[in-house]
Amino acid sequence: MLRGKYSVFSGKAIIAHATHSKWTYRPTFDVSIPAYNPLYDITPSSSAPVFRDTHILTVLPVANADPATIKQLLLAHRIPTFPGNASVLVLDPVLPQSRSYGTRSASLSISPYDPPSRTIVDYGEALVGSLFCLIIQIPPVGQFALFDSMSAGCIPVIADDNFILPFSEVLDWSKIAIRVRHSELHKIVTTLTSLSSQEIAQFQRQVKFIFNRYFSTIEKIVHTTLDIINDRVFPYYARSYVQWNSPDYMENALPPPPLLFYPPRSSVHGRLTALIRARDHFGLLHQLLLKLQLASSLHRIVVLWTNPRIPIPNPSLWPALRVPLTVLPFSQLLHGRYYPFAQIDTEAVLSLDDSTCLPDLQQIQAGFELWCHNPDRLIGLTNGTIVGSARKLSDEASSLSAVFGLTIFHKHYLHSYAELLSSMAIRPVNQTGACEELLMNWLIIQLSGRPVLTVRDSRLTPVSPASCHLQSSMACWTDLSATHPYFTTILSRGRAFRIAPWTVSSFG
Template sequence: MLARASAPVSILRPGFDISIPLFHRNHLEKGGEPGLVNAVNFPGTKKYLLAFKGKRYVHGIGSETRNSLYHLHNSRDVILVTTCKHGRSWRDLQDERCDEDNAEYDRYDYEVLLQNSTFCLVPRGRRLGSFRFLEALQAGCIPVLLANGWVLPFDSVIDWSLAAVWADERLLLQVPDSIRSIEVAKLISLRQWTQILWERYFSSIEKIVHTTLEIVFDRVSQEIAGSRSGLIWNSAPGALFSLPQFSDTWSQYPFYTEALGSEVGPNFTAVIYSHPATTNISPNANTPLIRLLKSLGKSLHLSRVIVLWSVERPPPPRSHWPILPVPLTILHNTAGISARFRPQPLIETAAVLSLDDDSLLSTDEIDFAYNVWRSFPDRIVGYPARSHFWDDAKATWGYTSKWTNDYSLVLTGAAFYHHYYHHLYTHGLGPLLHKTVEQSQNCEDILMNFLVSHVTRRPPIKVTQRKVYKENPASGSRSPWNDPDHFVQRQTCLNTFAAVFGYMPLLRSNMRLDPVLFKDSVSNMRKKYRQIELVMS
C-alpha cells in the first residue's frame, strides 16, 4: 500500500493506495494554524472572482496550462499572473512575454490575493498537485482544480464537491463563465467546507498522518465491522474524533444526532467524585453529599447515581446513604482522580452529570442544565465558568476565576457532557497529558475542556447566574480550592496542555442561557424552574 502526493489516476490503485496532500516543509507538525475565515461574510463574493499567482514553466511538464493563463487575466476581477523568474537558467529559457509577465506578477501580493478572492485557481505544475491547494483551503478561497487526472488528497473518503470546483484543462477559457454561474448560497457553503476540511484533516502533519492511518484502519477492519460512512468523514468533527471502538451505531455519538434525525436519551447518569479533603458522610442529613443526593433524587430525568469514593477508608454502610428512586452505586476508587473520566459500564445513558461531592445544585438547576444540554449534546454545559487569557508580560497562558462577561471553560464539578468523552479522554489522549493530570492531582477538568473544544471547535455553555457552586469546607478541613498552590498548578497545566496540543483549543464565549421568564416580573407560579431565582449567586 502506497501513500503518495500528487497521485495520478493512471498510477494510484483505487481502494488500495492513498493520495495525500503535497505540503510545504514549514507545514506545522501538530496543532496547526486555524482557517482564515472568521465569519460568514455577505455578499458571498469578494473583490476578485478568480486569482492565481505562481511560476510559469516556459517548457516541459506543466508548461501548456500555465502558459495559457494570461488569456484570462483582465486586471479587474480575474487576476492570473505568472513569473518566469525561477531556476538558475530562466533567462536562457525566457520567451518574448516573460518581461511583461514578470512586471505584472510583481504588482500583486500573494497573501492579499488569497484573502480577497472568491476562487483560487490550482493548475498543475511540474506535479499534478501543488502547495497552493492547501494554502487556498486555509484561506477559504474555493479551489478551482485545473489538473486533469489528479486524485485529490484522501479522495476515497472526502467528498471534495463540498469544498472545491473541478475545471477541464482543455476548456480553460470557459472557467470564468462557469464559476460566475455558481449561486451565492453555494459559494458560502463551499467556503465553509474549505475551513472544515482544512481544520479536520490538513492543518498539521500530525493530522495528515493520522488521517492516512485512519483510512488504513477502515480498510483493514472493513471485513470485520464495515468501514465508516461518508457521513462520518464529511461532517464535523470528522473521522479522527469518531473512534469506532466506542460503538457501531453512529447515533450513539454526540455529533450526528441531528444529521441522523435522532435524539439523545431522556435521562442522565450522575457521577459524583468524592474528594478526600471534603468528603464527610454520616447519618447527619445536613452533610453536603447527602443534600446533593436528595436534590438528585427529585429529578425526573435521573437514571442512576455513581459515587466514586476516593477516600482511603471504606465507604460508610448502606444504611448511612439516603434511599433514592434510582440505583445508587458506590465504587471504592483507589486510582485517584484518574477514575473520574474512566468509561464505566454502569453508565447506560448518553448524558453524564459530573459533580463534586460538595456541589451546591438544586433539582431545578439540575433539570434545567440537562434540558439545555439535550440541545447541545456535543458540548460541556454547566455552572462553574473560568477563563484563560494570554499574558504578554510573562509570554504564557493565564488562568483566572474572576467573574467577567465571558468565559472559556466550564468546570466538571457541576456540568453535563456526553459519555463518549469518557472514551475519548481515556483512549484518545496521549500519555503525557494523563501523566500531567496524575502528577498535579488537579487539572482533569481543564483537560476535559481542552479535549471537547479541540474536537468540536466550539466553546462550552454556561447556564444561569450562579457563581458559587461549592460548599464552604467543613471546619478543620482544607479544601483544595482554597489552596494557593492549586491556582498555580492549574495555570501550569494550562500551558502544558497547550504545548502538547500544539495550539490553544479553548474558545471564549459570552453566552449564558437562562430559563424562560427568568427574573421577569411575573408570578413565580408561571415559571417552570421556580427554585432557580431563589438561589444565591
C-alpha cells in the same frame, strides 16, 4: 505523477495519476494523486493572518484563457461587496528567458478607478500573500497550481468541471477548496466576498492540515496512495472519514474499548447513575441531592465520600429522595472517584462534585439523550455561570468547557481508568490531590479518538469564580500545564462541539 504516455495498457493495472479526468478515472480502482512540485518550497508561517492584505484573489496561469473572463476578474473592484483594500492578480506562465522559477509577469488591478497594470512579481510571495487562488483548467498548465497554492496556504478555487481532485476517494474537498463551474466564473468574486471570516479560517485550517498530512513530500504522497489501496483490500480495517479529514482526530495509543460492550446507539428510555464526589460541603451536597433527584432520567445516586478527616454524616441527616441513594466511604486502594463500583448498574454515568453548580434539569436530559446517540463520546454539561466566569480565563482553557462541569460517559471508561492507567499517569493526580476529571477526560478522548460534545445553556448568570469548584479546577489546569504538558495538549485538541439542548432530539 506527471503527464505522459503509457507503453503498455491492459486495463488491469491501478493507475496513480496526477491529471485524471472524469473520462480516464475509474472510481474505486484508480487513484488520483497530487502533482508534486520540487521547485516550490515556500510555506506560510503559522502566524499568518486570516485576511491577507496583498491580494484577495490570484488567478494562476491559464491555458487559452478567455480574455473577456480575465478582464471581468480584473475589474472586480466595480462590485459593491469587493473589499476596498484588496486587489486581483492574474499571473502569466513562467517567462522563457527567466532563470528563476519564482519570477512571473502579471496583470494587477488595485483600484476601481485605474486600469489594470502590468508588473513583475515573485511567484511565491504572490501566493503567500493571496487569500484565494483561482485555478482554471488544471491539466496540463495548472497541474502544479493546486500544489503551489495549498503549499502557500492559499484557498484553492477550482474552475475545472472534469478534473478529479487528488485523493478525492477519501478526502472531503468541500472543506478544502471551492469549486465553481466555468459558466459561473463571472460570479466568482461575489461568491468569495460573501464568505464570513469564520468560514475562511476553517478553509485555511483545513488546507494547511491536508497539505502537511498528505501532499507536502513524495513520501507522504506515496504512503497515502498505499493507505487508500490498503483500505480497499482490507475494508474492515479502513480508516474512517474522521481519521482522514479531521485535524482534531488523535491516534489511539491505548487499547480500544470493546465495541460489543455497548450498542451503536443506547436506548433513550434507559437511565443514568449519578456519581458524586463529596468532600466536606455537606450543606451544598444536601441541596444538590434535592435538586438532582428530580431529573427524569436518573436511576440511582452514588456518593463517594473522599474526605478521610471528616466522618460520613449520620444517616438521619441525609435527605429522603425518590431514587436510591448509596454513600460509599473513601478507600486508599482506589483511584479517587473513578472506579466501577458495583452500585453503578447503568451504562450511563453522570459525574459531578458536591460543589458543582447544577445546570437546568432539561439540560441534563438533553445531555443524556445526546449520549444515547453517542455512547462512546464524552458529553460535557456546562451552565451559564461557569461559561460566564470562564470568559475571564485564557482562550485555551475556556475552550475546555466540558472539563469544568458535569460529564456523562459510558461505565466502561470507569474500568479503563482503573485498569489501563499506569502509575506514571496517576502521579499528577496524587501530587495535586485533584485533577481526576482532567485525567478521566483525557482518557476518554484517547480511547474514543473523538472530541467532546458539549450541551451548553445560553443563559448567563454572574457568579464568583470561587464557587462551582471553578477556581480549584483552573488551579489544577495551570499546575498540570506546567508539570505535564502532554495531558493538556491532548485535552486542548479535544475541542468541544457545542449543541443547544432543544436540537438534541433531531439526532436520528
